[in-house]
Amino acid sequence: MLTAITQLLLGVILICLSAFYLFSRHRYGYWKKRGVPQVEEPVLFFGNLPFLMRKSFFDAVSEWTKKYKNDYFGMYFGWTPALVVNSQELAKHVLVKDFDSFQNRFSYSGLDDDPLGSLNLFSVKNPIWGQMRTDISPMFTSARLKGFANLMNTNSTELVKRVQTDFIDNKEPVDFKKLFLMYTSDTVAYTVFGIRVSVLKEGMSPLWSITCNMLKWTFWRGLEFTLIFFVPVVAAIFKFKFFSKEATDYVKKLFWDVVEERKRTGLTNDTDLVNLLLKLKANLKLPAESGTDLADNLMLAQAAVFILGSIETSSTTLSYCIHELSHHPEEQEKLYREVSKALEASGKDILDYNDLLEIKYLTACIHETLRKYPPVQLLDRACNKTFKWKDLTVDAGTPVYINVLGIHYNEKVYPQPDEWRPERFINSSDNDNNDFNFLPFGEGPRFCIGKRYGMTQIRCALAQLITKYRFEPDSPYKVVSDPYSVLLTPKHDTKTKIFARS
Numbered sequence: 001m002l003t004a005i006t007q008l009l010l011g012v013i014l015i016c017l018s019a020f021y022l023f024s025r026h027r028y029g030y031w032k033k034r035g036v037p038q039v040e041e042p043v044l045f046f047g048n049l050p051f052l053m054r055k056s057f058f059d060a061v062s063e064w065t066k067k068y069k070n071d072y073f074g075m076y077f078g079w080t081p082a083l084v085v086n087s088q089e090l091a092k093h094v095l096v097k098d099f100d101s102f103q104n105r106f107s108y109s110g111l112d113d114d115p116l117g118s119l120n121l122f123s124v125k126n127p128i129w130g131q132m133r134t135d136i137s138p139m140f141t142s143a144r145l146k147g148f149a150n151l152m153n154t155n156s157t158e159l160v161k162r163v164q165t166d167f168i169d170n171k172e173p174v175d176f177k178k179l180f181l182m183y184t185s186d187t188v189a190y191t192v193f194g195i196r197v198s199v200l201k202e203g204m205s206p207l208w209s210i211t212c213n214m215l216k217w218t219f220w221r222g223l224e225f226t227l228i229f230f231v232p233v234v235a236a237i238f239k240f241k242f243f244s245k246e247a248t249d250y251v252k253k254l255f256w257d258v259v260e261e262r263k264r265t266g267l268t269n270d271t272d273l274v275n276l277l278l279k280l281k282a283n284l285k286l287p288a289e290s291g292t293d294l295a296d297n298l299m300l301a302q303a304a305v306f307i308l309g310s311i312e313t314s315s316t317t318l319s320y321c322i323h324e325l326s327h328h329p330e331e332q333e334k335l336y337r338e339v340s341k342a343l344e345a346s347g348k349d350i351l352d353y354n355d356l357l358e359i360k361y362l363t364a365c366i367h368e369t370l371r372k373y374p375p376v377q378l379l380d381r382a383c384n385k386t387f388k389w390k391d392l393t394v395d396a397g398t399p400v401y402i403n404v405l406g407i408h409y410n411e412k413v414y415p416q417p418d419e420w421r422p423e424r425f426i427n428s429s430d431n432d433n434n435d436f437n438f439l440p441f442g443e444g445p446r447f448c449i450g451k452r453y454g455m456t457q458i459r460c461a462l463a464q465l466i467t468k469y470r471f472e473p474d475s476p477y478k479v480v481s482d483p484y485s486v487l488l489t490p491k492h493d494t495k496t497k498i499f500a501r502s
């Protein structure tokens, strides 16, 4: 009897293993069958992602870029065949010309378990995305940006003071990343919630608790986030979330506290996101059966993604820019001279939105930093309609990733791409994507909605810091990136020595 059961069990296991083997062989032969160059052999379960959580995406994508120079190549993220695009010409089709076939992102978080993660502008799918994008765009008009720039300047002055008291007076090197997180957190507190708080000045703020929670890249948090982006099917099985429960609760509480306060006092703030979202909710055209929950979650999701989008990316860019300047004294002095000249010409103590836009070398330093260290290395799109380009056919359902890092390190466009040379961008403006060879903010209808806000935030802080201080390196030139974070961020503190300019 026992032998019969054992034999049956063994038979079932054997059949399962054979089915699994055949399924894997079939899946992992997808690209070869289509004549698409397939990179290194996929590993069972992981596909081409066995490096996850051991190596950062920045480092992994750098390695792919050095090895595979074709216009595109095939990979497997888990079992899913994914196409990685190196060619700026093909990128133009995916992002802009054939947007009809690539309207949504591939990354996904479940609606029921993670409404803020699935309904925010970054992850939400069409048709809701189209409506949201149109409704939220007025948040970034030039008039509003000028107002935000004044606030960013006030916070940059606080940043300069904090550097003086904590580091110059104590003769300590600075870890700028943490200070930049505080600076961007103070700014978003006002632009999203209309509250004037300052962790830089007071050591604590309600937004700072949210920031610390959202951007704590532990192993598990990193794994959750990575799988949502690259293997969403696994993320769905394990119900992984874009925002942690604590971050979601913090955002909800702060949002509704602000709304209650406005109802109670009758005071509103016409420039912040809460105000825009409340108006948007009143005009939303949602299916009748969706109830008020969907509308509320849609508002909260936008607030949450603004916080995430505006803090990590800008603070990382600022940190890498200061790091490069500290290792490039000549470029640093040139930037100092250009900013000083603009200050003198303006007759002001602090440069405003328009003055800052005029400083070509400031733009060049920021663009070159974004080229060398794009915070987002792969732009994801899900193909929703069969797409053809030359010999390539992409089936509906296939994820396509534009290799921003690969495009930014193309030696034909940027000779010696490992070198940081602001001169490459000396005549570039914020609207210039160098014929799709410069994509740190993405492109096409789904490009970064906060691009001008992000650039302004970086300009304000950098201009005030360079006016007051001189930087020298206190850590090695090569910065190790954090393997737990999908967005580029340094693994360790990048210390910089600072000296007051007389």
Ligand code: HEM
Residues within 6 Å of the ligand: 121, 122, 123, 133, 305, 306, 309, 310, 311, 313, 314, 317, 375, 376, 379, 380, 439, 440, 441, 442, 443, 444, 445, 446, 447, 448, 449, 450, 451, 453, 454, 455
């Ligand atoms: C240095 C600063 C920033 C960088 C490098 C950056 C980068 C990006 C990139 C690469 C994308 C994807 C674009 C695409 O797929 O084509 C994106 C999307 C997005 N970003 Fe940013 N970003 C920055 C600042 C900001 C700021 C300040 C905000 C908010 C105030 C923001 C909010 C968003 C949102 C909501 C999306 C989704 C847009 C959509 O799908 O319609 N970002 N960003």
